Amino acid sequence: MLGSGDEAQDALQNALASTWIARAKLDPSKPIAAYLTTVTLNKCRDRMRRRKAARLLGLGAFDPDMPVASDAPGxxxxxxxxxxxxxxxxxxxxxxxxxxxxxxxxxxxxxxxxxxxxxxxxxxxxxxxxxxxxxxxxxxxxxxx
Known part of the structure; x- marks a missing residue:
């Protein structure tokens, strides 16, 4: 969703932290996977909105065209x-x-x-x-x- 492994890890960590904070409000009879996925999607959406706003304001830009270095040159x-x-x-x-x-x-x-x-x-x-x-x-x- 985010185009960057680092950003995805950050979004996931934020989602897990938010879930941990809200754990008392969770219904233990419902599966946690769906809730975690929804929270993670929301964190990704937040990051994309911030990225878009930063581009519009001319603040640090994410460059999706930056080449990815190969782990095995040649x-x-x-x-x-x-x-x-x-x-x-x-x-x-x-x-x-x-x-x-x-x-x-x-x-x-x-x-x-x-x-x-x-x-x-x-x-x-x-x-x-x-x-x-x-x-x-x-x-x-x-x-x-």
Whole structure:
């Protein structure tokens, strides 16, 4: 969602801290995974809003075009894979938030459409449509998908 492993770790840590603080308010009969996912998604959304505001104000900018260094210099296939992954990550990052959330939950996180629908408060058909549209947009932008 955030396009950066470090930012994702920070968002997750913030989500876990928020959950820990709110632990007395949680219903022990309900599974914690859905709650944690929702809190984490909200933390990611907050970070994206702050990033967008910083760009608008000309404060420190996040550069998604910064090349990713290879762990094994000289391994052409690994470099090509990393470049492809970076290109896909940038394309996913440019998707509208509703499409990106559905795609990340279903295609990347491996959740069912039902779970994603419950987490996002929409119908399964909405999730199905959003994932389909996200994949269509990615196909249009990327030659190899």
């Amino acid at each position: 391994a052409e296939s690994e470099i090509a894979d990393r470049q492809a992954l970076e290109e896909v990550s940038r394309a996913i990052e440019r998707l509208p938030i509703r499409l990106r959330e559905a795609l990340v939950l279903v295609a990347i996180d491996g959740r069912s459409q039902r779970e994603a629908a419950e987490l996002l408060g929409v119908t399964e058909k909405t999730i199905e449509t959003r994932v389909y549209r996200a994949r269509q947009r990615l196909r249009e932008k990327l030659d190899f998908v």
